Amino acid sequence: xxxxxxxxxxxxxxxxxxxxxxxxxxxxxxxxxxxxxxxxxxxxxxxxxxxxxxxxxxxxxxxxxxxxxxxxxxxxxxxxxxxxxxxxxxxxxxxxxxxxxxxxxxxxxxxxxxxxxxxxxxxxxxxxxxxxxxxxxxxxxxxxxxxxxxxxxxxxxxxxxxxxxxxxxxxxxxxxxxxxxxxxxxxxxxxxxxxxxxxxxxxxxxxxxxxxxxxxxxxxxxxxx
Amino acid sequence: xxxxxxxxxxxxxxxxxxxxxxxxxxxxxxxxxxxxxxxxxxxxxxxxxxxxxxxxxxxxxxxxxxxxxxxxxxxxxxxxxxxxxxxxxxxxxxxxxxxxxxxxxxxxxxxxxxxxxxxxxxxxxxxxxxxxxxxxxxxxxxxxxxxxxxxxxxxxxxxxxxxxxxxxxxxxxxxxxxxxxxxxxxxxxxxxxxxxxxxxxxxxxxxxxxxxxxxxxxxxxxxxxxxxxxxxxxxxxxxxxxxxx
Ligand SMILES: Nc1ncnc2c1ncn2[C@@H]1O[C@H](COP(=O)(O)OP(=O)(O)OP(=O)(O)O)[C@@H](O)[C@H]1O
Ligand SMILES: [Mg+2]
Numbered sequence: 001x002x003x004x005x006x007x008x009x010x011x012x013x014x015x016x017x018x019x020x021x022x023x024x025x026x027x028x029x030x031x032x033x034x035x036x037x038x039x040x041x042x043x044x045x046x047x048x049x050x051x052x053x054x055x056x057x058x059x060x061x062x063x064x065x066x067x068x069x070x071x072x073x074x075x076x077x078x079x080x081x082x083x084x085x086x087x088x089x090x091x092x093x094x095x096x097x098x099x100x101x102x103x104x105x106x107x108x109x110x111x112x113x114x115x116x117x118x119x120x121x122x123x124x125x126x127x128x129x130x131x132x133x134x135x136x137x138x139x140x141x142x143x144x145x146x147x148x149x150x151x152x153x154x155x156x157x158x159x160x161x162x163x164x165x166x167x168x169x170x171x172x173x174x175x176x177x178x179x180x181x182x183x184x185x186x187x188x189x190x191x192x193x194x195x196x197x198x199x200x201x202x203x204x205x206x207x208x209x210x211x212x213x214x215x216x217x218x219x220x221x222x223x224x225x
Numbered sequence: 226x227x228x229x230x231x232x233x234x235x236x237x238x239x240x241x242x243x244x245x246x247x248x249x250x251x252x253x254x255x256x257x258x259x260x261x262x263x264x265x266x267x268x269x270x271x272x273x274x275x276x277x278x279x280x281x282x283x284x285x286x287x288x289x290x291x292x293x294x295x296x297x298x299x300x301x302x303x304x305x306x307x308x309x310x311x312x313x314x315x316x317x318x319x320x321x322x323x324x325x326x327x328x329x330x331x332x333x334x335x336x337x338x339x340x341x342x343x344x345x346x347x348x349x350x351x352x353x354x355x356x357x358x359x360x361x362x363x364x365x366x367x368x369x370x371x372x373x374x375x376x377x378x379x380x381x382x383x384x385x386x387x388x389x390x391x392x393x394x395x396x397x398x399x400x401x402x403x404x405x406x407x408x409x410x411x412x413x414x415x416x417x418x419x420x421x422x423x424x425x426x427x428x429x430x431x432x433x434x435x436x437x438x439x440x441x442x443x444x445x446x447x448x449x450x451x452x453x454x455x456x457x458x459x460x461x462x463x464x465x466x467x468x469x470x
């Protein structure tokens with residue numbers, strides 16, 4: 001291969017890539033956190049809610065998980081303005097990713113609701129705890145502990161695959177910035193190599209963060225790799 | 226007026242009838258024991274009292290007030306006065322011992338953390354578990370979990386304590402520890418309904434023994450009477466076996 005790598009162009013614009021990475025991390029953390037809240041409510045409704053609400057949640061989950069995230073975000077960005085709803089490109093990515101994550105997390109967290117020990121729920125009930133209290137103090141710690149690896153994996157999926165969709169509607173997260181920069185001076189290979197490495201570093205940092213959080217908050221003996 | 230009156234209750238699991246008209250009374254400060262063969266419905270009686278298994282006939286009164294198990298307010302009022310220790314302890318696995326004991330007093334009764342924790346440590350001390358306050362249930366033996374479950378129930382400050390086989394998972398030394406705790410509570414005037422296979426203990430601690438078989442009360446009498454000179458053939462047969470065996 002005769003390609004002449006010139007990384008100094010990349011280093012000159014490294015701060016721009018860093019900004020992109022920072023936005024990627026923010027988008028990922030927000031969509032995941034908000035998605036977890038949606039997923040928790042969705043899973044609780046699917047487990048304990050009345051039939052009409054359960055159907056609504058099922059429709060939401062089926063609809064979202066069977067269509068590409070890109071189409072969902074395009075819908076928010078290009079189709080909603082037809083109905084007079086106009087959001088910025090960043091808002092569209094954020095809302096789209098959150099709704100998308102919420103549907104997947106409803107399914108993931110549902111497994112946690114199903115596997116919680118009935119005996120503990122009964123104990124809580126006889127002690128006078130309300131259903132929301134039982135969810136908060138019995139189900140959530142159980143979920144956090146028993147399906148922590150699945151949750152951590154899903155966070156990485158959003159962080160890496162989810163957020164990069166933003167580039168397609170001009171959100172300057174890491175992939176977006178790499179595209180922006182390389183269209184200026186055609187150093188595609190350099191920019192994308194560095195961007196890829198930055199994704200690896202991001203997921204590495206995120207994994208360590210999640211493992212520490214799991215150990216500290218939920219007694220999860222998670223291995224980092 | 227009895228503290229707890231059980232009047233002809235029926236209960237079923239799905240289509241299986243398990244209780245066929247159970248009646249007995251427990252006076253204030255009295256200790257009553259439910260005994261009978263495995264599967265006779267003893268645990269189910271306790272479950273109906275705390276509203277976990279629906280009552281399909283008959284009724285239950287606490288202090289003369291009948292509990293309406295279809296009304297969540299009435300059930301909540303009943304649960305406020307009764308606490309149950311389950312046969313399988315049912316501790317919260319993802320919470321420390323101290324967390325298990327303090328959760329409901331703090332979150333349900335809304336009491337202050339410091340006060341609740343101090344009281345919890347006293348209760349754990351009472352059952353000999355203070356040194357494990359920060360351990361998790363999966364780090365404890367069955368008997369240790371059992372004792373934590375007793376402390377957790379007492380932290381609710383119940384008027385009526387329901388104990389389901391609290392000594393079944395214990396070695397003989399610990400049995401005595403737990404029985405001592407129960408004795409102390411009885412002496413303090415706690416109303417108790419207990420399910421037990423420890424006949425010597427039942428005889429010593431209870432003022433009345435309710436003998437159940439196949440979802441019915443066969444005979445209810447003071448321990449001396451029911452152990453030594455029961456009226457029914459079935460009770461004679463059962464106690465003859467367990468007391469000798
Ligand atoms: N969750 C359940 N679903 C269906 N049947 C049940 C359930 N729990 C108990 N049963 C049945 O109800 C009957 C009474 O059970 P229960 O647990 O009250 O007996 P017990 O007297 O406490 O027995 P043991 O001394 O073994 O604890 C038994 O025939 C049992 O098989
Ligand atoms: Mg039982």
